[in-house]
Amino acid sequence: MNDTSTTPEAGAAGSVRPTLAAVARLAGVSNSTASLAFSGTGPVSDATRERVLSAAKELNYAGPDPRARSLRRGRSGIVGVVMEERVGDAFRDPIKIALLDGISDEIAVIDAGLLILTDAGEAAQRIEDAPMDAVVLIGCSPRLDESVAMLRQRGIPLVAIEGDPADDVLTIAQDNREATRVAAQHLADLGHTDVSVVTLSLTRDRARGPLTDERLAAGSSNTTLERLSGVRDVFPDAGGYVTRGSFVEEGRIAGHALLDDPDDRPTAIIAQSDLLAAGVIRAAEEVGLAVPADLSVVGFDGVRVDGLWPYDLTTLVQPAIDKGRAAGVAIVEMLEGGVAHPATFTSVFHLGNTTAAPRAH
Structure with missing residues (x-):
């Protein structure tokens, strides 16, 4: 017609x-x-x-x-x-x-x-x-x-x-805190205790680096802070890495920062966007880890990410x-x-x- x-x-x-x-x-x-x-x-x-x-x-x-x-x-x-x-x-x-x-x-x-x-x-x-x-x-x-x-x-x-x-x-x-809490509880129910977070940018200068108390105190991004709070509702001591924004390459950089040391790796990573999660998965593959056997990965957004197959990302789908x-x-x-x-x-x-x-x- x-x-x-x-x-x-x-x-x-x-x-x-x-x-x-x-x-x-x-x-x-x-x-x-x-x-x-x-x-x-x-x-x-x-x-x-x-x-x-x-x-x-x-x-x-x-x-x-x-x-x-x-x-x-x-x-x-x-x-x-x-x-x-x-x-x-x-x-x-x-x-x-x-x-x-x-x-x-x-x-x-x-x-x-x-x-x-x-x-x-x-x-x-x-x-x-x-x-x-x-x-x-x-x-x-x-x-x-x-x-x-x-x-x-x-x-x-x-x-x-x-x-x-x-x-x-x-x-x-958006229910950022509660939605992320649901994802974190899913990982806890699976038996994970060592969980890290890959965050969106925290401040205007979009500086990347380890998630520290100083960076957190200076944080001004409400979305980033709410999603982090959702994780810490379940994993109070969860650390992580702050990125410069929602890009696959930023997720890859963060993934390497969290996974390159074989003696100090989380068993699961919650990324604050699906693009970041895709980058984390890429980094995991590059250091020889299998997803999800060696590392569980969760995203946020529910968007289509090119090149992610054969993975069907566990995520929070936002409207x-x-x-x-x-x-x-x-x-x-x-x-x-x-x-x-x-x-x-x-x-x-x-x-x-x-x-x-x-x-x-």
Whole structure:
């Protein structure tokens, strides 16, 4: 059956105004990619941008026009998304991409575009003065309090996805601590007592190294700290290694740091993302360990990781796109004069083939 859903929006007679969502469907990309193709704030290839612009031309869609919207509705037509990491790094993370897709899916109903911002360098100033109707903070730490205060002073609606925002910022939360506690309890039930953690970044400088009390005390990443607390609810003395972010190579580096000494190895590792877990498995193989016979590995996210076969990763599956949609719904409600509500999402434990009882010695 042919999909005719774009026909009314694209009508040549102009009876119904075309939307960004229709352009995305015709171009064969997600709403967030289409939005970024117009805004120029994300790593969209020239070929993809040309495909989006060609689809827009075919549908007679002029794209988000902040000046026109400002005159017509008193809005810029832009929703800002603030992240602490570099934009390029964010677009290597499937969870961040899913969040952006979810946000874009919902703000498409008001035909808004995305503006991706970070709090680093000159970009920090843009958080305070960019023309935006609303802002979504993704995993941001209390360091952004000054910028958040400025946005609030400007009367800009704010929604946070995780992170540690000010008390009056509406938050879309994730059960990071409880979900990780479930994973840790699974390992305890299997008989593991020597468990290490490979964490996401703890601080803005994204320094990597052993998980020490000093690093923990300086930690500002709410997601990292909550997931670590979940492990320590079951294994109070669990140590580990801090990485620079959710990348396979970072997991591999951390894996070697924890596994290279045959006299001081954990029997299980809980990684705070599936990409990190994949890197840990790679490191285990490189030092001659079998997973899960010699080492159990648990991840977090529930995303597809290229090259992981034949492993079916034991992990916590989080509904990332639904979290993005919830943030987008809240933004639309705020901008349309409705009542927005916070939400907390629950992860689902997935038992794969990367965990087993520790090998008897």
